[in-house]
Amino acid sequence: MKTPSAFILTFVATVAAAARLVAQDTAEPVAPQDSSCVQCHGESAIWDADKRSHFVTEADLAADIHWQKGIHCHDCHGGDPTSLNFRGAHSADAGYRVIESPKDIPRFCGHCHSDVEYMSRYQPSPKTNQEAEYWTSGHGRRLEQSPTADVAMCTSCHGRHGIRAVDDLESPVYPTNVANTCATCHADAEKMAGVQHHGRPMGHDQFEEWSSSVHADALLNKGDLSAPTCNDCHGNHGTVAPDPAAVSSACASCHVKIGTLFDQTVMKHRFEQANLPGCATCHGNHAIHHPTDEMLGMSAGAVCSKCHEAGQHGASLAGAVEAKALRVALEELKQQIAIAAGKLDRAQRMGMEVRTARFHLRDAQDALANARVEIHSFATEPVKKVLDQGLAVTEQVNAKAEDAFREHSFRRIWLAASLVPIGLVIVLLLLYIRTLPPPTVEPLEHGSRAAGA
């Protein structure tokens, strides 16, 4: 015993363990819950502040996916679960795997998780490249260099003993929780102080920015699990900030059509030359908000003017002109759609048939959406083609609305005109009545008793 506390430790543990064992029928095999590991590591009182991490609760184990699959303490940590002796339990002969520093952990987990044959016992076609990927990541490379670095590794994100499956809602790596997990470090100013990325400070505002994004809104508020969170763009284990040239590929993994259009443009080439981050140049990387039509064109809030105004990065004047023209064309379709919709509303309020026209107007709205996609070809022709389709639709819808108004007026006029024959009949009746012989004065045959009372 090296220290008095270690001695006390062993003594107390041994007595406690012995007491438990004596209470049992020692002929039975030792059940996991009663293995010697838990005898010590499950006793809260033993572990003070600096060794608190060694305390493992039953609640932790109950929630742990490994424990649920029958993988127990010694399966990961090695050692002898039947030994009540500290040295015996933790002996290297018994296969105890020492974790001296955080750097040991990826290999520790990878001992099983990189073993295809072993993992196949639990899943067909398992992924077993997590550890390999990890070492290529920003976190991994730092850890490689300094084994005790305070940097993310397996247990930082997945937890230590209460490790839940990824599809468990409470897992720190469930899609809706991922950003929060990353933010525990990446939104912490102290932790991020001094962290550099490509020669510049990494900063700690990414979580805040992402939280304001349309993707965060889709994921957290609308429950769309396909919306990207940190790992969808940065990777799971091989986490890196993508190279500027790779950004548009990341976005294109979902926004395929836009990516394809953009790939064929001169813009992409120029962005690569200038080391600009593709889509993120205009849309941002984390604080990606719902794009607005104001982004297009050469006005103050437009993204085009950032380069095309001053001719930066080879941006041409012709491009500026084109940007303006595109914006004008877009606004025109928007306006026409609004006008057409307004007319339909008016007609509907009058009680006219507008449903087919409204359905038709959808096509114009679709055209508008398509035009906004086509803009990423940064060429006037394809965009104008789509917009013209939309304008054709609004023209037809306007015509239908005008038809409805005409029909409405016609109805009113027709109805008011029907008053003419009615009025004529009334006049004729009155005239005819006047030609009748005057009434005679005759005592009433019946009903004269009405004069009573």
Next chain:
Amino acid sequence: MTSSGNSVPRRKWLLRVLCGAVGVTAAVIAYPVLAFLRPRRTGGALGVEMLAPYRVDQLTLDADGHWPAPFDFGGKPCILIKKTDGTVKAFNAVCTHLDCTVEFRAPRRDIFCNCHNGVFDENGRNVSGPPPRPLEEYKVTLRGESGREEIIVSRD
């Protein structure tokens, strides 16, 4: 006013004109009534059952390579597809992800959403991309001579 000399023929004439005017008003009333009673052709207003604007033999790619466009079924766009085995199916063409209009890709036998690359199979099941649910399916009844049947789409 009523000198019996010319009042009676005047009366008769007035009566005739009066009857004529009454007849006109009766016609003015009868015309809308009869037009109202005549059954109408469209029944798709309710979105409960309607005759599709395409026949089975018209469900092919046209010269430009386009599949017949979605039609209005009770306010929602409805697409008709033909499966590999020739069965005709009808779906609500609104993508279950973010409400874009889907299209049928005949050569690939799938239904595709342009917005975020959602893919549904020819049974309407969401097989790839963001869509969280299959497409809403409508019931299809075929009627008429084989090969040129009319397609009746109904809610159930």
Next chain:
Amino acid sequence: MSHATEDDAPATGRNGRVREFFTERFGLGTLLELGEKKRVPIHRTTPFYFLGGMALFLVVVQAASGVMLSLYYKPSPDQAFESVQAIMTEVDFGWLLRSVHAWGGTLLIAVLILHLLTTYMMRAYRRPREFTWVTGILLLGLFMAFGFSGYLLPWNQLAFFATRVGTAIVGAVPLVGDELLVWARGGENVTGDTLARFYALHVAVFPLLAIGLLGVHLFLVQKHGMSVPDAATNLHGNRVPSMPFVPHFLLRDAVGWYLALAVLALLAAVFPWELGEKAEPFGSAPEGIKPEWYFLFMFQALRELPAHFLGMEGEMLGVLFFGFCGFVVLLIPFLDRGTRTRRVLNGLAVVSVVFVIAMSIWGFLE
């Protein structure tokens, strides 16, 4: 003369032969005699007689337009609104029929109220015409029930919530209120069962009741003839000038009908009836829910009553009070016993009319 002969037939021979054909087979003799003999007294307030005929004309218009609408209307919550929409937008002249039926209902009630007020003023309910009055009041109630039940049928927001509020008032009746409410609604809440119930009432039960009551009412009017107001008897004694029903009064009646038709056409043309928005039972009630104008005074009065009064629920008192008033109106012929009672009744009538008008205006402006 007990049966019509050639002498009584008009000049043209063909008409006479037709008449005899039907008379011989259907025994129309007495009817024709009645028609020919019936006379209508002439006095200052004779024009008021037209109101009854106009009301009857409007009832026929409502019945005809209602039957036509029922060919396209579908009484189920998921189809009612859409079928009305289809009528208004797809069926030829459906918009016209719908507006005519909706405005016709309002016009009918208006005419009936005028008919009530004028018969009251002319004291046409005096012996032996008490039950003409009684059936008349019952008919007014019936047609207001027609209006209430019909109002729900388009199943739009306004209709749904107005019905919800209206049927809730029934629940304020003491003792049987809760049971009545469930009966009226066909359940605890306004649902498809309410719609079905109201539809059955509107197209089957009420029309049969109307035919029965109207039959009695019109029979009594024929039997007793037109009553003569005091003013005329005071002037002419027993020899009140009168005109034959056919053709003098009938032609004037026809003017009344055509006038009603003209007003109806004008209203339908200039103020087409709105479709509204489909009812959302689980949403919140839209602002400004009001019943039809002829219920406004009751609605507003009940709203303004204090929650509790003399230890009883204010709403219950209000409902009971209106019920009592209705009962009094029903019994007016038996209550009017002389000049004194007449003065009391007149005073009450003036107060009631002012109250109803004031409350209606107030309710409309709210």
